[in-house]
Amino acid sequence: MKLGYGPAGAGLIAAALIAVAPVGAQAESSGRNLALSCFSCHGPAGKSPDSIPAINGKNKAFIVKEMIGFRDGKRKSTVMQRIAKGYSDAEIGSLAGYLATVK
Numbered sequence: 001m002k003l004g005y006g007p008a009g010a011g012l013i014a015a016a017l018i019a020v021a022p023v024g025a026q027a028e029s030s031g032r033n034l035a036l037s038c039f040s041c042h043g044p045a046g047k048s049p050d051s052i053p054a055i056n057g058k059n060k061a062f063i064v065k066e067m068i069g070f071r072d073g074k075r076k077s078t079v080m081q082r083i084a085k086g087y088s089d090a091e092i093g094s095l096a097g098y099l100a101t102v103k
């Protein structure tokens with residue numbers, strides 16, 4: 001019997017690729033991916049060069065608290081409320097975990 005890579009084989013390969021997508025599978029790498037969108041304002045690796053606060057190397061609990069504060073409107077902000085609304089608790093957790101490790 002010949003074992004080719006027919007449609008069923010292709011389906012298996014596609015399923016394997018989806019399985020390695022960063023959906024909470026590896027908190028650290030997904031935290032890093034999520035954090036990339038923060039760096040456009042907060043500076044490369046979160047080390048802000050100007051008036052926007054730096055977000056690298058801060059306590060994980062601090063980042064989580066501030067992000068949730070922004071999201072819920074408890075902390076007043078210009079842009080962060082809108083940005084924080086785009087993230088779930090789990091995503092904020094992995095973002096904060098990653099940012100805390102960036103020196």
Ligand code: HEC
Binds near residue numbers: 034080
């Ligand atoms: C469009 C620009 C922009 C982007 C993108 C952005 N921020 Fe901010 N961030 C700000 C500004 C401006 C402030 C100051 C508060 C305000 O006015 O919104 C701030 C404040 C913060 C603070 C408070 C820091 C402190 O020391 O008080 C945290 C934490 C933070 N941002 C995290 C993030 C994270 C995490 C992301 C990515 C998910 C992100 N920010 C993306 C502009 C941005």
